[in-house]
Amino acid sequence: MTTSLTLLPAVDVRDGKAVRLRQGESGSEMDYGTPFDAALNWVEQGAPWIHLVDLDAAFGTGDNKHQVREIVEKLGNRVHIELSGGIRDDASLEAALDAGAARVNIGTAALENPQWTASVIRKFGEKVAVGLDVRGTTLAGRGWTSEGGNLFDVIEQLNEAGCARYVVTDVMRDGMMAGPNIDLLREVSEYTDAQVTASGGISKLDDLRDIAAIGGGVDAAILGKSLYAKAFTLDEALVLTQDVTIV
Numbered sequence: 001m002t003t004s005l006t007l008l009p010a011v012d013v014r015d016g017k018a019v020r021l022r023q024g025e026s027g028s029e030m031d032y033g034t035p036f037d038a039a040l041n042w043v044e045q046g047a048p049w050i051h052l053v054d055l056d057a058a059f060g061t062g063d064n065k066h067q068v069r070e071i072v073e074k075l076g077n078r079v080h081i082e083l084s085g086g087i088r089d090d091a092s093l094e095a096a097l098d099a100g101a102a103r104v105n106i107g108t109a110a111l112e113n114p115q116w117t118a119s120v121i122r123k124f125g126e127k128v129a130v131g132l133d134v135r136g137t138t139l140a141g142r143g144w145t146s147e148g149g150n151l152f153d154v155i156e157q158l159n160e161a162g163c164a165r166y167v168v169t170d171v172m173r174d175g176m177m178a179g180p181n182i183d184l185l186r187e188v189s190e191y192t193d194a195q196v197t198a199s200g201g202i203s204k205l206d207d208l209r210d211i212a213a214i215g216g217g218v219d220a221a222i223l224g225k226s227l228y229a230k231a232f233t234l235d236e237a238l239v240l241t242q243d244v245t246i247v
Helices: 035-044 055-059 065-075 090-099 108-112 114-127 151-161 182-191 205-214 234-243
Strands: 006-014 017-020 049-054 080-084 103-106 128-135 138-141 146-150 165-170 195-199 218-223
Touching (some): 006 055, 006 065, 006 234, 017 035, 049 055, 049 065, 065 080, 090 103, 103 108, 103 114, 108 114, 108 151, 114 128, 114 151, 138 151, 146 151, 151 182, 165 182, 182 195, 182 205, 205 218, 205 234
Parallel strands (some): 006 049, 080 103, 103 128, 195 218
Antiparallel strands (some): 006 017, 128 138, 138 146
């Protein structure tokens, strides 16, 4: 079976604004205006998905519920939304899905509350992805401010729970325009039957070709700094993904 690479432009929300961070570091924000306008821009350019992140909820410094809910409720019928940040219990997860998110991305809770994570994976199936934010092979939680164990030990546990998708981010490359960690993505894809979304470091169109060439379960990529810094356009990336296939 062949498929194309699915692209998810990112909208990261901090203190009510759309921002981008360097290596996930709090205080490194660059302001890109209102979150809704940022999301609408990608929708109008043809994005099939948006990766929407409440950074304050992830860092434990508050939340941006109003801005996030506005995007999900107003744009959820025009684009698939993957919501991330602060989803750590039944209430926050079900609120996200009820608002119209197509998928939620669980990060810290997968490290701190694995039994709950396994239960929601079994209950919601493909509507739940697990974010694996990595330094080397060590996982990071709480907005990348804490350590959470060995990557492959955690994947093994999540595989047993039936996790359908992992969102894999090399923290050291995120926002750095240094290229994706192809070796890491390949290792994860070989360690699981789940689908894998690549995140972090994408800086040029050839990076998308390299990700697609991994094959296996790596079938999606999150685009952040590369789009905001105008390294290439979303249209160029979408055209490219129509020309490359994943086997």
